[in-house]
Amino acid sequence: xxxxxxxxxxxxxxxxxxxxxxxxxxxxxxxxxxxxxxxxxxxxxxxxxxxxxxxxxxxxxxxxxxxxxxxxxxxxxxxxxxxxxxxxxxxxxxxxxxxxxxxxxxxxxxxxxxxxxxxxxxxxxxxxxxxxxxxxxxxxxxxxxxxxxxxxxxxxxxxxxxxxxxxxxxxxxxxxxxxxxxxxxxxxxxxxxxxxxxxxxxxxxxxxxxxxxxxxxxxxxxxxxxxxxxxxxxxxxxxxxxxxxxxxxxxxxxxxxxxxxxxxxxxxxxxxxxxxxxxxxxxxxxxxxxxxxxxxxxxxxxxxxxxxxxxxxxxxxxxxxxxxxxxxxxxxxxxxxxxxxxxxxxxxxxxxxxxxxxxxxxxxxxxxxxxxxxxxxxxxxxxxxxxxxxxxxxxxxxxxxxxxxxxxxxxxxxxxx
Numbered sequence: 001x002x003x004x005x006x007x008x009x010x011x012x013x014x015x016x017x018x019x020x021x022x023x024x025x026x027x028x029x030x031x032x033x034x035x036x037x038x039x040x041x042x043x044x045x046x047x048x049x050x051x052x053x054x055x056x057x058x059x060x061x062x063x064x065x066x067x068x069x070x071x072x073x074x075x076x077x078x079x080x081x082x083x084x085x086x087x088x089x090x091x092x093x094x095x096x097x098x099x100x101x102x103x104x105x106x107x108x109x110x111x112x113x114x115x116x117x118x119x120x121x122x123x124x125x126x127x128x129x130x131x132x133x134x135x136x137x138x139x140x141x142x143x144x145x146x147x148x149x150x151x152x153x154x155x156x157x158x159x160x161x162x163x164x165x166x167x168x169x170x171x172x173x174x175x176x177x178x179x180x181x182x183x184x185x186x187x188x189x190x191x192x193x194x195x196x197x198x199x200x201x202x203x204x205x206x207x208x209x210x211x212x213x214x215x216x217x218x219x220x221x222x223x224x225x226x227x228x229x230x231x232x233x234x235x236x237x238x239x240x241x242x243x244x245x246x247x248x249x250x251x252x253x254x255x256x257x258x259x260x261x262x263x264x265x266x267x268x269x270x271x272x273x274x275x276x277x278x279x280x281x282x283x284x285x286x287x288x289x290x291x292x293x294x295x296x297x298x299x300x301x302x303x304x305x306x307x308x309x310x311x312x313x314x315x316x317x318x319x320x321x322x323x324x325x326x327x328x329x330x331x332x333x334x335x336x337x338x339x340x341x342x343x344x345x346x347x348x349x350x351x352x353x354x355x356x357x358x359x360x361x362x363x364x365x366x367x368x369x370x371x372x373x374x375x376x377x378x379x380x381x382x383x384x385x386x387x388x389x390x391x392x393x394x395x396x397x398x399x400x401x402x403x404x405x406x407x408x409x410x411x412x413x414x415x416x417x
Contacts, residue, residue, distance in 0.1 A: 002029035003076040003117045008106065010063035012056050015039055016390040017199055017363040020056040024063065024105035026113040028076050033112030035369055037101035037334055038361035041146050041199070044240070044286050044308035046316055047335045048100030062098040067106060076114040083107055083340035095337050104334040108369050111339055122369065123401060127376030132405050133412040134168040134398060135358065135374040136161060138234065138279065139175035139386035141182050141219070142205070142212045143198035144254075146241050153209040154252040157202070157236035158216045161278050161381070163414050164229030168402045171411075172395050174223055174231050179203075179386045181219040189215075199362045201388025208254055217275045232417070234279025235271070239264070240308045243285035250285075261291050268295060272302050278417050281305040281330065292325035303328045303381075303416055305357055312336040314345045321352040327416060328355035331379065333370075346377050355416065359383040364390040368397035375401055380412035 009025040013036055023036035039050065052058045066089050074082060086106060090097045115125035123131050138161050144153030160178045165171035179202075186193045186205050196204040207215075216233045224231045242250045249258040259267055261284065268283045279302070284291040286308035296304045307330035310317045317329055329349050333342040346356045358374035360383060371394045374382040382398070385391025402409045 003114050004029050005071050005074050005076050008068040008071050010060040015363040015365050019363055022056050022059050022101055022105050024109045026109040028113050028117050031113045031117030033109040033116055035105045035108035036365040036367045037105045039363035040361040044311040046311035046313050048094045048337045049096040050101045051099040059099040059102045076110050079111055080340050082110045083338035086338055100337045101334055103337040107338040122372035123375040131376050132408045133378050133410055134402050135379050135382040135412055136163050137171050137175055138381050138383040140200045140202040141179050141216055143202040145238055151206040152204055153212045154254045155209040155235055156238035158212045159234040160220055160231055161234050162231040163417050168398050174227055175386045177223045178219045182215050185215045200385045213275050232278030233275055234277055236281035237283050239282050240285045265291055265295055269298055272299055279303045282307050289320055289323045289325040293323045296327055301417055312342055312345050314348055317345055317348050328357055330359045331356050332359050355380055357381040357383055366390055366393040368393050371397040380414050
């Protein structure tokens with residue numbers, strides 16, 4: 001079977017926010033792969049540069065002039081060589097010459113082309129026959145912070161995690177039920193509520209963070225009782241967006257309060273206790289490893305996850321592990337550039353007992369690759385919304401993967417919970 005790359009084609013497409021992004025096709029002698037890049041609204045400082053100066057148009061030019069000539073003739077099934085070549089072409093740490101999103105799209109399209117050449121689904125090509133564990137879907141139910149506008153909660157995301165489900169399909173259905181129930185609660189609370197939704201399909205409403213948590217917790221409890229398994233609430237504070245580096249305080253504008261690091265820690269601890277949160281993401285700003293470590297030590301049976309803290313960067317994760325900061329890491333491949341870079345970070349996380357959480361971005365496309373990557377690399381959780389089209393693309397693909405695996409399919413283990 002020949003996987004020699006014959007062509008690499010880049011084009012401009014649009015993401016779920018209507019922003020320009022790059023899509024890449026990789027064509028081999030016997031296969032085809034296509035991938036498009038997402039974009040985050042709140043981005044960590046340690047993320048690679050999305051595009052070179054000149055944006056998507058310049059990135060496409062770079063593929064035509066620099067990337068394609070170097071990759072044509074190479075074997076798509078040598079993923080590490082492809083990704084190393086992308087690094088050598090760019091020759092910067094943060095992909096500012098060709099763009100991190102360019103590298104991401106080329107890298108993922110290449111992996112898909114190799115899998116397609118062998119007639120294999122991507123998760124099986126990358127993970128082998130042993131890849132059969134489905135992740136639990138972590139879904140955004142209410143949006144605030146940078147993911148919403150107008151009067152909204154200060155906390156960025158209010159999430160549901162159906163970690164008692166016995167199948168992925170069952171878990172996805174439950175997240176949808178919780179989303180619907182929260183919508184009903186919002187309509188009862190506010191007659192002016194107009195069914196507003198964020199980029200990720202989560203509800204946006206004129207409520208405080210505590211009101212959002214009350215509603216989400218109630219919905220999780222009611223649905224858990226209906227289905228007879230546990231679905232827990234969680235939050236993503238995106239605390240770097242709340243942090244004022246001048247005053248050294250976390251500013252909650254809607255709540256009218258400012259908290260120092262110690263007060264923030266106590267605030268989060270109380271939220272976890274009161275609302276039985278199973279998941280807390282980015283509770284402190286992206287350089288505060290010490291507070292992450294302190295909180296992780298104090299919380300039992302709770303996933304403490306770093307996103308901006310780690311930025312899918314292996315060096316930052318290694319430092320976090322040394323500090324005992326968090327016990328989980330968000331994996332967003334376009335934060336770091338290539339599939340090889342992300343796999344290295346996932347492997348480091350697993351060796352240290354950290355949970356890798358495969359994740360979408362707020363501005364996403366209907367690209368489904370992260371669904372396969374979650375299964376291939378045994379990520380016990382996938383963060384990919386609940387209802388919006390770009391999120392449903394990943395959820396529906398995981399339903400297909402579960403069906404493909406048949407009796408061999410099983411849900412992943414979440415030992416922290």
